Amino acid sequence: MTDTAGAIDYDVLVVGFGPTGAVAAGLLGRLGHRTLVIDRLTDVYDKPRAIALDHEIFRHFDNMGLTEAISPHIEPFTASEHFGVDGQLIRRIDMVAKPYPLGYTPSMVFSQPAVEAELRRHATSFSNVRAELGVELLDLVQTSDRVEARLKDSDGRHRSVTARYVLGCDGASSTVRQIAGLALEDLIFDEPWLVVDVRVNESALARLPQCSAQFCNPARPVSFLIGPKNHRRWEIMLLPGEDARQMERPDNVWKLLAPWLTPQDGELWRAASYRFHALVAADWRSGRILIAGDAAHQQPPFIGQGMCQGLRDATNLVWKLDHVLKGVSSGSLLDSYTVERKQHVIELTGKIKAIGQSICERDPAAARRRDAHILAEGGGKPLLLTRQEIIPPLRAGCLSHHETPARGTLFPQPRIANGSTTRLLDEVTGPGWRVLIDGRSNDAASMLALRAVCPDVSATAVAPAGAGLPNALEEAEGVLANWFDRHAVVAAVVRPDHYVFGTARDATELGDLLREVELRRRDVPAEQDKIPDLKMERTP
Incomplete structure (x- = not known):
């Protein structure tokens, strides 16, 4: 083991160089902290996974100086229209009206590979940030003032580095979470879906819905999202007895897309089956080891908050790490990270689950009751909501203990x-x-x-x-x-x-x-x- 009296190699070791890890590394770099970020993969994954972000996240991108670099890969999110059993419009989720509260379009879609590449480029633009790709984390050992990380390089060589803190942004099967012994709590949602991304030919775009849509058809619920440029996504619920891997085959994918497209109408970019889960870590910190993003929580994608939640983790945690590393605060400030983010994730996941369960209703009679209830909530007309009404405030943590108005909410940006x-x-x-x-x-x-x-x-x-x-x-x-x-x-x-x-x-x-x-x-x-x-x- 490394001698605890010796020099510490880094202030923070970030494990995982996806969006959450890249944002954390970039923020730490700007604040002057010696940061090592590692990832098992050697390049950005070239297919889209996340597709949505919101004005809170874009505000942080702007603060980081990334607006010009990422704007070509981002577009406003259209309204999302929900259609009932008989194809009737029952609910419309749109964005708030101008002037926008944070100064930006409240909801956006983006191309993940291009934006993620810019996040990595930004992080590594700081001389105090080092990125090492093709590197696998093997183990972590904590002492009173540091964490020793055992790593395996792409050539099979083993070595150790030390850091004052380790941040695990290494995805749903997080090695950091497993080593730290941070258990997951089940928020009870488990549904099989097929996610299909298509680059649609210009001639076929006009035949598709001009808003994003949820087809709440009990025979097979489907979500349709309009991405940047000609990118369109379908999220298609898989039915009992369907083999997820077989349903990913192009011939089966095109059968599912037949109500909208033929194979001649576009290029199949990705087809991947997932089980949409709702999980949250019981604790997000074990001493000097912390987790963020999918390592800390997983949720259904129904209002496009998965990546946003991970980036909220990074922006919440980094300023606290900065205070601790600079001696402004003791390490106990980091306890507020779990308090704030876990409750926020649970509350938002509860709202997402409710929307998802409504969309996923398979019983026709229950689906008709759902449609009638939603229309009644709207006074007999399609119910109008805004996405921003769905995002909760912080309830506890590093906030005033006086419950003053607007405490825990996002401050506007005029x-x-x-x-x-x-x-x-x-x-x-x-x-x-x-x-x-x-x-x-x-x-x-x-x-x-x-x-x-x-x-x-x-x-x-x-x-x-x-x-x-x-x-x-x-x-x-x-x-x-x-x-x-x-x-x-x-x-x-x-x-x-x-x-x-x-x-x-x-x-x-x-x-x-x-x-x-x-x-x-x-x-x-x-x-x-x-x-x-x-x-x-x-x-x-």
Whole structure:
């Protein structure tokens, strides 16, 4: 075993260089941490698996400086229309109206191979990030200050490296999870499906549905998704007695696609059978070993949140690892990772399961009752939902222990007026800990001065365009002013991952909130009833 008194090779070892591992490595690289990322495979998988992402994830991509590189491979997600037993429209899931709350199209589709290649390129652009492909993890051994990883190179050579922390992003059959002894909990969903991706000829595109669709036909439920350019996906439920491997054969695939396409209408890109599971790890941390992405959870794909959940794991965990590695917080901050992400995954998976079970209803009488119930919810018309209403907030963890309005939700991102153009808020403030203040408040000036409580937390006032308020940025569309009004608050403390730590109705509450931030980062228990006053030793 490596001598614990010796030098540690890396701050973080990331196992798995898929989207979750690549985002984690890129974020760690930007923050200056020595990072090794390994993967058993030597290249990006050349066929699509994930197809959807949302504005929360794209916001992080933008913060990482990836917008220009990945935008050619991303398009807005169409509305999703759900059709009942008799082919009637029963439900429509669309995106929220403009102005968009985070500044981007709320739902998007993307080409995974191209975007994943850009995520890898970004991660390895940092001199402190090293990627080694064709490398297999054999074992992990923890000591008090490090983890020793035994690796097997592509040439069969064995060697060891050490890291302060290990992050397992190595997929559903995660070696890291197995070595760490992190058990999976079954959230009770297990259905066999065939996923088919087709590059459709231009002449055939017009004959296909112009929106994504769920055909809730009890004879055989089918999902249809419109991907970027000419990419179309069908997710087809397999029936009892059907052999999954046989159903992947091109002749059987084209029989299933016959209601929409013939073999002359496009190129079969991928056909793969899956069992759609709902699983979550009981704990996502064992000492210095943590897991993320499919290693930590698996869920049905019915609202396209699988990859998004993995990237939420990465963006949640990396800022906490950064605090711990830089000595801002003790290692106990990492306990909030499981608390926050596990509950979020369970809650969202419950909603996805409900949608999936509704779609997958095989009994015709029950399916008709479902159709009638959904239409009744819509007042006799197709029920209209937005995808963003489905995503839950954080409920517990590194949040204010006062249940203030909007605590645990994503903070909006308005467009800030900049002469004749606009910039998104994150470009102006950066994505670190920050206080956002309603510039219309009479307390705005005194609240700005409270930044002295947490000198490394920025403070910015924002007011509607034309307000003419001193020391305030001007937003172009009223997104933030409406948010402050809706929640009846005048300030919000926002975490580096854009979740709201807590909100305040006046300067006194904001001062208490900032003192709580300082205490939480120093690991004073959040459950205490009274937060002691911290003397302000600095001036703004």
